[in-house]
Amino acid sequence: MAIKFFGHYLTDEGKLSEAQLAEAIEYQNKNNLSLGQLAVREGLITTAEAEKINDKQRSQDMRFGEVALSLDLLTDPQIGELLTTQKKEKIFFGEVLVLKRFMTEEKLQAELKAFESEQNIEVTELQDKISELDKNNLIKDSIGVLQTLYSRIVLDHIKLIQVSKSDTTPRSGIISSQAMHGDLDLEFVIQADDAVSLAVSSKYLKMDFDAIDEMVVDIMSEFVNVVLGNIAVKLSVGNVTLDLKPPLTIESSKFNHAQYYCFDFITTQGNLTLYLKL
Amino acid sequence: MKLLIVDDAKLIHFLVKKILKANDLTNIEFQDAFNGNEAIEIAKDFQPDLVLLDVVMPEKDGIETLKILKENNPTISVIMVSSLGTEAKVTEALGLGAKAFIQKPFDESELCTHVKNAS
Numbered sequence: 001m002a003i004k005f006f007g008h009y010l011t012d013e014g015k016l017s018e019a020q021l022a023e024a025i026e027y028q029n030k031n032n033l034s035l036g037q038l039a040v041r042e043g044l045i046t047t048a049e050a051e052k053i054n055d056k057q058r059s060q061d062m063r064f065g066e067v068a069l070s071l072d073l074l075t076d077p078q079i080g081e082l083l084t085t086q087k088k089e090k091i092f093f094g095e096v097l098v099l100k101r102f103m104t105e106e107k108l109q110a111e112l113k114a115f116e117s118e119q120n121i122e123v124t125e126l127q128d129k130i131s132e133l134d135k136n137n138l139i140k141d142s143i144g145v146l147q148t149l150y151s152r153i154v155l156d157h158i159k160l161i162q163v164s165k166s167d168t169t170p171r172s173g174i175i176s177s178q179a180m181h182g183d184l185d186l187e188f189v190i191q192a193d194d195a196v197s198l199a200v201s202s203k204y205l206k207m208d209f210d211a212i213d214e215m216v217v218d219i220m221s222e223f224v225n226v227v228l229g230n231i232a233v234k235l236s237v238g239n240v241t242l243d244l245k246p247p248l249t250i251e252s253s254k255f256n257h258a259q260y261y262c263f264d265f266i267t268t269q270g271n272l273t274l275y276l277k278l
Numbered sequence: 279m280k281l282l283i284v285d286d287a288k289l290i291h292f293l294v295k296k297i298l299k300a301n302d303l304t305n306i307e308f309q310d311a312f313n314g315n316e317a318i319e320i321a322k323d324f325q326p327d328l329v330l331l332d333v334v335m336p337e338k339d340g341i342e343t344l345k346i347l348k349e350n351n352p353t354i355s356v357i358m359v360s361s362l363g364t365e366a367k368v369t370e371a372l373g374l375g376a377k378a379f380i381q382k383p384f385d386e387s388e389l390c391t392h393v394k395n396a397s
Contacts, residue, residue, distance in 0.1 A: 153383060205293060218289045225287070225334065226382045229361020233381070236364035244334045244362050246286055 007093055009115045016102060024096040031091050034210055035064045038082050045073050063207040083208060138186060138235070138278060143263060145231045146190075146274055150267070153223070154203045158272070162264035171264075171273045173197060174217055175255050176224040178247040180232055183240045187277040188228045189250070189260065192220060193270030221247040279397045280307045282326035284317040284343065285359070286335045294330060294389065301390045303397075314338025318346050321354065328396035331376075333360035333367060341370055348375045355396050359384065 007024065010016035016024075033041065036050040045053075045068070053067045065083075068074035074082075091099075094108050103111065143160060150158045174197050177189040192200070194212055201209040201219040209216055225247045232242040260275035283291050291310045298306060309324045311317035313335050321329065329347065333340035340358060347354050358371045363381035371379055378392055 149383070205289070205296070215289060215292075218287055222287045222289055226361040229334070229363065229382060232362055233364050236366065241366060242364060246334055246336045 006112070006115050009118065010097075010111060015111060016097070020097075020100070020102050024093060024100060024102065027096050027100065028091055028093060031089075033086065033089070035079075035082055035086060035208060038086055039068070039074060039078075042082070042085075044078055044082075049073050063209065065208060086208075138184065139261070139263075139276060141234045142186075142188065142231050142274065142276060145234060146227050147265075149223075149227050149230060150200075150265075150272070154199050154267070154269070156199065156268050158265050158267045160263060161266050162262075164262045164264075170252070170257070171271065174212065174220045175250040175252060176217075176220045176247055177250050178221075178224050178228045179245045180228060180242055181245065182242040184235060184242060185278070187260075187275075188224065188231070189255075189275035189277075190220070190224050190227070190272065191255075191275070192272045195270040196267060196272050199267075199269040217249055221249055279305060279328070279393075280309070280324060280326045281393065282309045282311060282317065282321060282324060282329045284311045284314070284329060284335070284340070285332040286312050287332075288312070290332070290359070297386045297389055298393060301386065303390060303393055305397075306393075314340065314343030314346075317343050318350070321347055322350065325351075327355060328393065329354060329356045330359050331356050333358060333362050333371070341367070341374070344371060344374050344376055357392050357396075359389075 007016065007021050011018055011021050036045075036054060039045045040047055040050050049071075053064060053071065053073065056067045056071070065074065065079040068079065069076065094112065097103050098105050098108055147158050147160070150156070171191045171193075173192045173194055175189060175191045177187065180186045180188065197212060197216050197220050198209045200223055201207075201216045204219050204223070205215075225244070228244060228247075232244060236242050257275060260277050263274040263276070265272045265274065283294055285291060291308075295308060298304075309320050309326065311320050315338050317329070317331070318338075331340045331344060331347075335343075340360065344356055344358070347356060352375070356376045358368075358376045358379045359382065360367070360379070361382040363379055368379045377396075380388055380392065
């Protein structure tokens with residue numbers, strides 16, 4: 001079973017046409033405004049000032065709000081207000097479908113339920129698969145620590161939905177990797193949808209990230225480092241000696257995912273895949 | 279107060295400064311090092327009051343760096359900040375003279391308390 005978004009599930013099931021899917025996504029993109037667009041709309045800054053902030057933002061590791069503050073174009077309360085408005089006005093995919101009358105609210109709820117059930121493999125089946133593969137509780141502990149830390153950092157739900165071996169289905173997003181060596185050897189790789197990477201980054205630095213940049217890539221490496229370090233701590237009880245190599249970011253073209261055990265998770269923000277090589 | 283941050287992840291330098299600033303710990307002169315060798319060189323001239331030192335780094339790791347920092351200046355205050363808080367690493371670092379070991383992900387208050395105590 002391949003991991004998929006709700007929109008693609010609906011088109012695959014014939015519940016939504018490709019044109020409707022494209023229209024819904026376009027509507028969402030057009031209406032979910034960036035902080036800069038909101039500030040212009042609210043008359044707090046001009047378009048030229050927004051562009052000036054964006055230019056500076058691109059050349060430095062700073063967020064929109066921070067640059068606006070440093071240039072005295074926005075105040076702290078105004079930025080707080082804009083972030084609240086942005087959150088309040090955010091339109092979710094399902095809402096667009098109802099708004100565009102592609103389906104009724106009742107139908108949407110029924111389809112969401114069906115989607116969730118398709119994405120779910122029975123927990124017992126997953127546990128059986130993991131037990132077959134596991135040695136020294138490496139996988140069990142890795143999954144447990146990843147889920148705990150993701151929930152703690154992002155304040156979001158994360159759920160394991162698929163376990164596979166030598167999976168060749170490419171996923172999307174930043175790929176961060178780190179190796180553990182010593183009494184146990186493990187290569188630990190996380191590939192996260194952009195939306196997940198942005199959510200991790202925003203929560204990690206308590207700042208608004210709305211595009212993938214160098215800092216987000218850095219944060220995902222650090223996230224892997226934090227997760228694997230905590231896995232090592234868990235595994236090290238009982239005189240197991242473990243060490244970590246520094247984390248790396250891997251280009252997707254150079255990542256051969258077929259060599260790994262693959263664990264797919266679903267979160268409210270999007271999908272995240274854990275690859276393990278034992 | 280002079281604070282040397284040693285971590286190969288750029289974001290940790292950014293995060294530490296952001297947290298300290300947000301908690302009104304503003305009277306701090308910062309220096310950044312991104313690996314152990316750099317930290318050792320910078321510490322000679324900068325003479326930091328406190329070093330926040332990562333463990334897992336390229337070139338020279340935090341434990342090796344700690345040894346040399348302590349050899350060069352036995353009274354230097356070093357706090358390890360790492361995700362790799364295994365019992366062996368913590369014991370080794372404290373045995374080499376680190377004041378504390380903060381496990382990542384760290385709480386803001388934990389970091390601020392240590393920095394305040396070193397001021």
